[in-house]
Amino acid sequence: MNTNTTDTTATPELAKESVFFQSNHEDLKNRPTVRGYDFNEGVDFSKLFETYKTIGYQASAVGQAIDEINRMISWRLVDEPLKEGEDDDEERKVTRCKIFLGYTSNLVSSGVREIIRYLVQHSMVDVIVSTAGGVEEDFIKCLAPTYMGDFHLEGEKLRRKGLNRIGNLLVPNDNYCKFEDWIMPILDQMVEEQKTKGTVWTPSRVINRLGKEINHEDSIYYWAWKNDIPVYSPALTDGSIGDMMYFHSYNTPGLVLDIISDIRAINNHAVYSKKSGMIILGGGVIKHHICNANLFRNGADYSVFVNTGNEFDGSDSGARPDEAVSWGKIKLDAKPVKVYAEASIVFPILVAETFAKTFKKKSPEELKLNKRSIFD
8 A cells, every 4th residue: 555645735845845946036136126217207219229228138238239339439548547657648638539430332222321321420439440341432422312212122123123222221323323424534534643653552551542532522532531530441452342443444554552551550559558448330351350450559448339240150340249258359348239230220328428419529638549550
């Protein structure tokens, strides 16, 4: 006879211990609680975005990115303790963090272009890195508009109509014909100056010249030329500009681009900066080019990445900031932020809560301290 009996009316101890396992509140000490915005307080966007940090998920990353960019903007050398033999002069009050901005071509094709132009127009960033498309699309938009389309438009039908699709945007092929008509005479001039004046053309010098020639206040690179902000594009031939250079090489051969001078120039921007900040929208060459320049100063002090890539394929595009720390591209004690999001959603918010909110026109002395001429 089995004498073991089970009381089916009592809660099993194992179940109670498993479900009601005790936590230690000391483990949560100093951690903020989760809380979102209360619209009963009205619509206040500054307060709304301030609550992002405690909403959770990628909203929290956006909130942290806002803080990180504001740290870049507000830093001054005077905030740091004096080094031995260093004078506490006025220059320390206006020496600021050098901000590198990188973005892919699709963002210039989109309305994010106007936000980038605002930053460059007011000298809010110091060094730019973009792709070939991120350069040419800016000039093309000065010549003819880009139109809204749809992600689901059929490629075959668009091709037959001479319409090029960029996501849900449409660019008529005529726009590139206008671009050809505009740029070819400038390339002729560049070849002539190379032959007669010994001008050494680099990608950054080409972009600088095109910014001058476009002479259009809607252009990012017009303002980069006007404000002496260098724009680096190590893959400048990988786009319509490269197509034009290909055709031009048959009509007026001889144009040479020196990429070594540009790599020296961007690396020295990082090497000689007192503090360095990176804002990188997207991945690929623009992300690595900025990060690698900051390797030469043992890492950037501030970093914000915005992209949709993940790290599981081993790509640099999707890599988290911690991977860059391992390479010496971000400083060991930095507090970098990655926002897993599409930049056209996030970047307008970041600019609204940072650069636009804290904008103060810089003095000529303050601007000069962060300049390194692209013609040196």
